[in-house]
Amino acid sequence: MTEPDLASRCGICGLDAAPVLLQQCFRCSTRFHLNPTNRAGIDCGDAVLGSVPGMEFGVEYYCTPCIGALNDEIVEATAAQARLDAVERRPGWRA
């Protein structure tokens, strides 16, 4: 389980990058530029504070396309939950 210690390439912008500057997306496993300190540099994704129990630091990394997709999923899940709530509030549904 050793990562190759060679220059690698960002799967988002396609530019070469030192492996230390790349992070693997938790969702699609693409390696992308992550600039955790927000200093000048390329940023092709973001670190998201997760709430997964037992995960060290609880930080998850997502590339920019996945952040957009995750936001869409959250919007859809929220809408679906709202529909469920409406059904469950019907009188007699849980009789």
Ligand SMILES: [Zn+2]
């Ligand atoms: Zn990049």
Ligand SMILES: [Zn+2]
């Ligand atoms: Zn991704």
